[in-house]
Amino acid sequence: MPMLANPAEKYAGYVPCNLPDRQWPSRVTKKAPVWLSTDLRDGNQALVRPMTIEQKSLLFKNLVHCGFKELEVAFPSASDTEFEFTRKLVEENLIPDDVWIQVMAPARSEHIKKTFEAIKGAKHVIIQLYTNTSSLYHEVILQCSKADILRMTVDHTHVVRSLADEYSALYGTTFRLCYGIEGFSQSDLDFVIDVSTQLKNAWESHGPSEYPVIFNLPSTVECAPANHFADQVEYFCRNMPNRDQIIVGVHAHNDRGTAVSATELALLAGADRVDGCLFGNGERTGNVDIVTLGLNLYSQGISPNLDFSDLKELIDVARQCTDIPIHPRQPYAGELVFTAFSGAHQDGIRKGFRAMAERHARLEGTGQPKLWTMPYLPVDPTDFGLSYQAVRVNGQSGKGGIAHLVEKSLHLDLPRDIQIAFYKTVQDICDAEAKELTADEIASIFRRTYHFHQDNSADVSSDTALLRAFNITDTDVCEGILSINGECRTISADVDDLRSAIISVINEATGFSLEVQKQEFQVLSTGMIATYICIRDGVRGDSPQGWWGVGSARDATESMVRSVVSAVNCTFDDHKRLDGLSK
Ligand SMILES: CC(=O)SCCNC(=O)CCNC(=O)[C@H](O)C(C)(C)COP(=O)(O)OP(=O)(O)OC[C@H]1O[C@@H](n2cnc3c(N)ncnc32)[C@H](O)[C@@H]1OP(=O)(O)O
Numbered sequence: 204m205p206m207l208a209n210p211a212e213k214y215a216g217y218v219p220c221n222l223p224d225r226q227w228p229s230r231v232t233k234k235a236p237v238w239l240s241t242d243l244r245d246g247n248q249a250l251v252r253p254m255t256i257e258q259k260s261l262l263f264k265n266l267v268h269c270g271f272k273e274l275e276v277a278f279p280s281a282s283d284t285e286f287e288f289t290r291k292l293v294e295e296n297l298i299p300d301d302v303w304i305q306v307m308a309p310a311r312s313e314h315i316k317k318t319f320e321a322i323k324g325a326k327h328v329i330i331q332l333y334t335n336t337s338s339l340y341h342e343v344i345l346q347c348s349k350a351d352i353l354r355m356t357v358d359h360t361h362v363v364r365s366l367a368d369e370y371s372a373l374y375g376t377t378f379r380l381c382y383g384i385e386g387f388s389q390s391d392l393d394f395v396i397d398v399s400t401q402l403k404n405a406w407e408s409h410g411p412s413e414y415p416v417i418f419n420l421p422s423t424v425e426c427a428p429a430n431h432f433a434d435q436v437e438y439f440c441r442n443m444p445n446r447d448q449i450i451v452g453v454h455a456h457n458d459r460g461t462a463v464s465a466t467e468l469a470l471l472a473g474a475d476r477v478d479g480c481l482f483g484n485g486e487r488t489g490n491v492d493i494v495t496l497g498l499n500l501y502s503q504g505i506s507p508n509l510d511f512s513d514l515k516e517l518i519d520v521a522r523q524c525t526d527i528p529i530h531p532r533q534p535y536a537g538e539l540v541f542t543a544f545s546g547a548h549q550d551g552i553r554k555g556f557r558a559m560a561e562r563h564a565r566l567e568g569t570g571q572p573k574l575w576t577m578p579y580l581p582v583d584p585t586d587f588g589l590s591y592q593a594v595r596v597n598g599q600s601g602k603g604g605i606a607h608l609v610e611k612s613l614h615l616d617l618p619r620d621i622q623i624a625f626y627k628t629v630q631d632i633c634d635a636e637a638k639e640l641t642a643d644e645i646a647s648i649f650r651r652t653y654h655f656h657q658d659n660s661a662d663v664s665s666d667t668a669l670l671r672a673f674n675i676t677d678t679d680v681c682e683g684i685l686s687i688n689g690e691c692r693t694i695s696a697d698v699d700d701l702r703s704a705i706i707s708v709i710n711e712a713t714g715f716s717l718e719v720q721k722q723e724f725q726v727l728s729t730g731m732i733a734t735y736i737c738i739r740d741g742v743r744g745d746s747p748q749g750w751w752g753v754g755s756a757r758d759a760t761e762s763m764v765r766s767v768v769s770a771v772n773c774t775f776d777d778h779k780r781l782d783g784l785s786k
């Protein structure tokens with residue numbers, strides 16, 4: 204069956220809210236909401252294999268460790284596991300005093316009774332009573348009227364409140380009511396407000412309650428854009444009587460992939476509380492991802508009041524409990540999200556790190572914040588305990604990224620010309636092999652290409668020229684032994700004449716006419732001195748741009764000698780290649 208040419212024959216668009224003076228678009232979020240983790244309820248009910256008691260216990264412990272103060276732990280009347288897990292939390296005293304557990308129950312007396320049995324003896328409990336207010340539900344599923352839904356909701360609110368009062372008296376439990384308005388975003392909002400108002404009246408008719416009722420507004424199925432959900436939430440907040448006496452929560456699902464935006468806009472629209480799951484687990488495409496929401500706030504300089512300092516551990520625990528992997532592109536948590544493969548991004552990251560280090564150094568002692576302002580890296584992954592590789596190299600990469608990896612592994616800050624030359628070498632390999640090259644592989648290609656040895660014990664079998672020994676005497680005379688094509692030559696010269704002396708020995712031994720074009724020194728972060736040298740062959744003229752060589756040593760003169768030897772080897776390599784091509 205092909206896609207429809209006119210999908211309107213099958214699907215109706217949403218009807219916008221009549222809210223011409225909506226306020227949320229010009230507001231800015233300044234603080235974190237109250238969070239409710241529903242990993243152990245909505246997250247759990249979406250799994251192929253619901254969690255065992257052990258898995259739920261592990262996840263509960265980790266969620267508490269993250270700082271959640273409200274956790275929906277079960278739908279106790281759904282199964283023995285759900286019931287027993289709730290009992291375990293209470294009986295084994297696993298719930299910290301400042302944590303509220305939430306349990307969910309439908310508007311059915313026997314389920315509500317079972318739910319109360321499950322929480323018997325707990326200190327702080329939120330009962331989430333849910334009914335569905337959408338016409339789809341009362342017309343299709345229950346085949347009843349709106350009035351029936353209203354009555355069912357109010358009647359069961361009385362049941363909940365009577366049991367809450369009884370359990371408070373018997374066990375000292377403090378209760379709060381949360382009304383889960385299933386189908387909220389597909390409901391007639393005036394009807395929702397009517398049901399909500401009457402539910403609140405029913406709850407309060409038993410006497411004052413220390414805590415305000417929570418109204419939980421879900422996009423049970425996300426069927427419209429995020430701005431529409433925000434309008435609906437603002438409409439609810441503006442039209443509920445005594446708005447300041449209630450708590451408004453949102454519970455977004457992600458069917459359109461916009462649960463995070465919908466929740467962020469709903470907070471602007473007046474919501475106080477957010478339900479969600481770690482990494483967006485939950486029914487169908489998931490509940491809203493609380494990690495993303497929290498770290499989005501964090502990246503704006505707002506504390507989420509949740510601790511994701513060990514995100515890796517949390518990823519492992521979530522995976523262990525839900526058996527659902529984290530997508531490599533998952534915001535913040537995916538293994539590729541702090542990595543750039545493309546040259547332009549790598550260049551930005553490399554320059555960004557340098558610029559930021561310089562800026563932070565200037566700010567030292569000024570008392571001004573050292574802000575994170577990095578191209579292509581919106582946050583510092585080390586804040587979440589993540590080790591990451593900002594730059595990884597493949598055929599899409601450029602000289603900047605490759606130079607960045609050389610700097611990381613070999614501590615060399617390559618000058619631009621040598622970056623360009625080495626980029627070509629790496630690019631050819633990436634293209635030919637159609638694969639990523641690791642930092643270690645790049646370091647070893649660099650060593651091989653430039654015959655770059657940091658000590659004399661390196662494998663030098665492919666070298667044409669080799670520095671066998673080097674010494675500077677008390678009288679500043681430099682002495683060394685060069686091996687050229689296996690034949691040893693002794694060099695002895697003043698520091699100032701040393702470079703020409705080496706070049707002449709090499710020219711004499713090889714018949715070439717090498718001359719130095721450029722030379723640069725650099726003091727490395729390790730204290731070593733690097734020398735980059737470019738030589739050309741005046742006779743052959745094969746390579747008008749010359750050949751680069753790199754040397755490093757504790758001593759500047761030895762470093763220079765090594766760079767000449769390196770450049771000579773590169774010259775020989777290229778001559779062999781060109782001679783091979785011309786045969
Ligand atoms: C959007 C949400 O996440 S809502 C929560 C959904 N979570 C779950 O369903 C997980 C746990 N659920 C269960 O264990 C079971 O479905 C139970 C215990 C709730 C009910 O089980 P059963 O009695 O076998 O009914 P079943 O699952 O087939 O159908 C649901 C019944 O509950 C009714 N129902 C649905 N929502 C509600 C509600 N809020 N209040 C009262 N009844 C409801 C349905 O109309 C249907 O009634 P029917 O049996 O008269 O047709």
Ligand SMILES: CC(C)C(=O)C(=O)O
Pocket residue numbers: 245333383384385386419421422423424454456
């Ligand atoms: C809060 C409840 C009713 C829910 O999970 C939903 O509607 O998605």
Ligand SMILES: [Mg+2]
Pocket residue numbers: 245421423454456486
């Ligand atoms: Mg839900």
